[in-house]
Amino acid sequence: MDRNNIIILTDIESHEAWGSLTELCDTHKFSYNYLKRLKFPFQYKGLDFIKVPFRSLNGVKINNT
Numbered sequence: 001m002d003r004n005n006i007i008i009l010t011d012i013e014s015h016e017a018w019g020s021l022t023e024l025c026d027t028h029k030f031s032y033n034y035l036k037r038l039k040f041p042f043q044y045k046g047l048d049f050i051k052v053p054f055r056s057l058n059g060v061k062i063n064n065t
Contacts, residue, residue: 003054007040010048 007024009016018024025032035044040051052058 005051006054008048008050008052010050011046012048 007018022032042049
């Protein structure tokens with residue numbers, strides 16, 4: 001399966017990357033039926049859910065010195 005996006009779950013102190021909302025919800029015991037209706041980015045139970053492109057450039061400048 002080719003991934004276009006991944007989901008970043010963060011509470012500012014820690015970050016997790018997930019390939020699917022279903023897997024994330026099963027692991028953390030969140031309501032998938034509720035979360036699938038929300039538009040990214042969103043907050044739930046004090047956590048930020050952000051969808052980002054997988055393996056693509058996003059405009060970040062990296063200084064290779």
